[in-house]
Amino acid sequence: MVTGATGTVGSELVRALSNRGVHVRAGVHSVIKGDRLRQLNPAVQLVELDFQRPETLDVALTGVDRAFLLVPFVETQVEDSKRFIDAAKAAGVKQVVKLSAMGADAEPGIQLGRWHREAEQYLAQSGLAYAILRPNSFLQNFITYQGPSIREQGAIYQPLGEGRVSYIDAFDIAEAAAALLTADVARYHGRAFTLTGPEALSGHEVAAAIGAATGRPVRYVDVPEEAARQAMPGAPQWMIDALMELNALGRAGYAAPITADGQQLTGQRPRTVQEFAQANRHAWQP
Template sequence: MAQTILVTGATGTVGSELVKALANRGLVVRAGVHSLIKGERLKQLNPEVQLVEIEYARPESLHVALTGTDRVFMITPFSEDQVAIGKRIIDAAKQAGVQQVVKLSAAGAEAEPGIQLGRWHREMEQYLEQSGLPYTLLRPGSFMQNFLTYNGEAIRTEGKLYLPLGEAKVNYIDARDIAATAAAILSSPVAEHQGKAYFLSGPAAVGGTDVAAALSQATGRSVSYVDVPEQAAAQAMAQAPAWLRDSLLELNHISKNGHAAGLSPVVEQLTGCPARSIEQFAKDYRQQFQAAPAT
């Protein structure tokens, strides 16, 4: 009998790719979504996908989602209360007798004292480690898809990639490779990856100029990298909540200082396929980076 796997945050960047990857393996996939209407696009990926509404403020919704679930891929929202939400998911998974929890964490979460983003993830990791549940941790670098989510409009309309990173190289990873790695773990015997923490990266650390060059090549139009001074980046986020602004600025600061350039072979080791390059990412998403036609 096929195992049932719950993916929380299933409509997000990694979650939606994982739902697709798991469904293609013939597993029973339960997609945890905040809104059933938003989740409908996951059914379009595979009509066999089960949609289940999860409202973290209502613990009973977690109980329903986890009933009959064998394994969980745990994605927590990037919010001020993410640690509390993570602990709530772990408690509910333990109560439901789940066989394995695979947590999406972040590169450098184990660092001491680390940055705020890492400390949030590490607190959740430790809670999971102490829960008695079989677990595996995935610690990826920054997602390549963030160039589309956060920089896409400026790339399309101005041909500019604005980043406060100087000449730093960063180990960006394609979210599809995170999903493929997670799918490999979730379809393997639990004991094979029990207690492991895997750092994930793309195949090379690249700078803003490299990313702009890849986008230029893929789209056939000029895209240039603009190094934004850190003070200007802070001013641009002045209206954002302090927890959000400060954690992102801190992440950019350590990246600018060369602490996000390390590489890992884990994607290829666990999936059998090399991690996608920035050039491949740009080619695959080139239509989303193209300028809108003039009207």
């Protein structure tokens, strides 16, 4: 069972598991988006899953042996996670692999990490076999969030100063998740893996890689935090505050560490920014 199956990491995981010949059930929030997963694997089983509606969890988890838990970036993510863990236990699931975030174990940490930590701890105390993936920021954020400004203005605007970040490609997160979900359940039980890319990049270096891949110049613009806040009209205050906390960590260099955890799980070097930019160059065409 893959939750968040239509999203950035989940869709990659459906692909990774399908490539390994695993029978995949995709928990989909919107069925129309779920239909696109059938292009990755016509045999994928689609089932409605809404973290806010417990009755969908019970149905979706029936007969599931192993589950990937990914909650979206919403204010209810801790309750959503707990509800899923309870339902997984009741359904007799043998293993839950939870997607968390780098630094979730840091004290006192930041809001985003604390939410993940609370869910991690709930999972650890559930009695289920489990493993945790703590990825750094995704390279795909340069498509999902920065994509419009790169396409329209050839610019990446971020309040990150000269801070370096060891961004990871969602492809590598999915490969690590697939490795956990196909290994013997006992092998990685109770372990947490911090997933990073192979290099820590400045905003200028990311911009240069995307520029080289698209053939159009892209520049990085360090913006003051206040300007970044103003650039998110309509976003709830908790979300703006949480993202600004994360950016402040990045600016201070806390998002730069590089780990070998992913490679230990998959046996593969994680993708570089050049490889990511080349593979996704069409995403930034105007």
